[in-house]
Amino acid sequence: MSRVALLIEGNQKIESFYMLNLTTWVGLDSIPKRRTEFAIKLLEEGQTKIDLIICRNKIEKEDSAKAIIDYLKSKNLSIPVIIIGAGRTPEGAFAHIPNSLDLKNVIKNSAKALNITAQEMVGKIVPDFFPIPIQYFTHLKRSVCDVYSTDFDNPDKYIIRINKLAEYTAETITTMISEGVDFLYVDKLDRLDFVNNVTNELVTMMEQTELEEDERINASEKSVELLSQKLKTIGINEETITLAKKSMENIRGNIKKSPLLAKLIDRLLSNKTSYLFKHTQVLTFVALHIIRNIDWGTPEQEDKIAFICFFHDIALENDQQGMIKSNLELKKSNFNTREKSLVEKHAQIAAEMVAKFPHAPMGSDQIIRQHHGQLNGMGFSEHYGSNISPMAIVFIIAEEFTRIILAREFGPFDRPEMIKELRQSFTTARFQKTVDLLESITF
Numbered sequence: 001m002s003r004v005a006l007l008i009e010g011n012q013k014i015e016s017f018y019m020l021n022l023t024t025w026v027g028l029d030s031i032p033k034r035r036t037e038f039a040i041k042l043l044e045e046g047q048t049k050i051d052l053i054i055c056r057n058k059i060e061k062e063d064s065a066k067a068i069i070d071y072l073k074s075k076n077l078s079i080p081v082i083i084i085g086a087g088r089t090p091e092g093a094f095a096h097i098p099n100s101l102d103l104k105n106v107i108k109n110s111a112k113a114l115n116i117t118a119q120e121m122v123g124k125i126v127p128d129f130f131p132i133p134i135q136y137f138t139h140l141k142r143s144v145c146d147v148y149s150t151d152f153d154n155p156d157k158y159i160i161r162i163n164k165l166a167e168y169t170a171e172t173i174t175t176m177i178s179e180g181v182d183f184l185y186v187d188k189l190d191r192l193d194f195v196n197n198v199t200n201e202l203v204t205m206m207e208q209t210e211l212e213e214d215e216r217i218n219a220s221e222k223s224v225e226l227l228s229q230k231l232k233t234i235g236i237n238e239e240t241i242t243l244a245k246k247s248m249e250n251i252r253g254n255i256k257k258s259p260l261l262a263k264l265i266d267r268l269l270s271n272k273t274s275y276l277f278k279h280t281q282v283l284t285f286v287a288l289h290i291i292r293n294i295d296w297g298t299p300e301q302e303d304k305i306a307f308i309c310f311f312h313d314i315a316l317e318n319d320q321q322g323m324i325k326s327n328l329e330l331k332k333s334n335f336n337t338r339e340k341s342l343v344e345k346h347a348q349i350a351a352e353m354v355a356k357f358p359h360a361p362m363g364s365d366q367i368i369r370q371h372h373g374q375l376n377g378m379g380f381s382e383h384y385g386s387n388i389s390p391m392a393i394v395f396i397i398a399e400e401f402t403r404i405i406l407a408r409e410f411g412p413f414d415r416p417e418m419i420k421e422l423r424q425s426f427t428t429a430r431f432q433k434t435v436d437l438l439e440s441i442t443f
Ligand SMILES: [Fe+2]
Pocket: 279, 312, 313, 399
């Protein structure tokens, strides 16, 4: 019999992807309640055995987590409580995860609270066709894998209903619901990809106002991850254009929220974002600083550099790929042939995408193509041609400075020393003049 979590969360989207992740990773069934009073009512009735409570710290004005812990104490009930969301940690909690989008931590602690080991989680027996409540499909326009339903006359037989990556309408799903379909199924080998994708879709749908400050960083990261995957599968279309615009806004929003670079880096670190995301976020910060201080800088040029920073590495898939910066490193890496070719061509691939992006800033595709010093966007070079554009110089300097910053991300940030290191790589006057503008960056 599966174990049951009582999930007290005021936000429907979070509730939704929590439930899906808890079943998929920990094998937990969840009963969702939007407020503590409804959860207490369920506990009072005593009909359902609850193994774990996951509760938002504060829902609207109410200290929900404290209220549920106080209730459990008054009844001498010893159900572990995991608290999610910022604020003070009430006494008696099993764990407190201030950033509710830190799903890995939520899953890890849920398993720990129930004495489920990592081995048990991995070794869990999963049916060949993994059931997904049909409601989740209403949030999607397409599925990352084939989707099945059981045959009405023969429940042991699975028939394909939605093809991998094929676009479907909301009507398709409502029709199935009216036919009495409660669950759709994915191949068990596809289930983690599927769940990850639905989670990213739901997180990306969240408005900034629904998120606490730290959570916004994770939401931005997830939306870039989602975009990168979508560009690979469906390319530039209305959906990816909207998502790209939203993600770019988020990245600039994060900079506005943390005008000091050290604070921004601190938030990126405490939220354990990927190297690729940290790189894009810090790079945008540094490049915008240069444009704001350069004599030819205008708001249009700010938009252009932010656009270039956002897209330049969008074709890369993971942090290992993002750390490669020379042909030799690429050759020595243990990537397979496909990955090697992707890293080699990533500048060219991104440039081709950007060329199709409507109203992309003029010439941004060219700078992206050449961001590793090769005119055709293939491979890496340390030598930049003498006819390189001023904007390309800004980008190259910003990227190298970002690399220097992230190499010592835990601080301290000794600006003169870091700038000295930067100057050693770029000896010509045009480059040095751009480096000068970093003397005023504040950590
Ligand atoms: Fe990069």
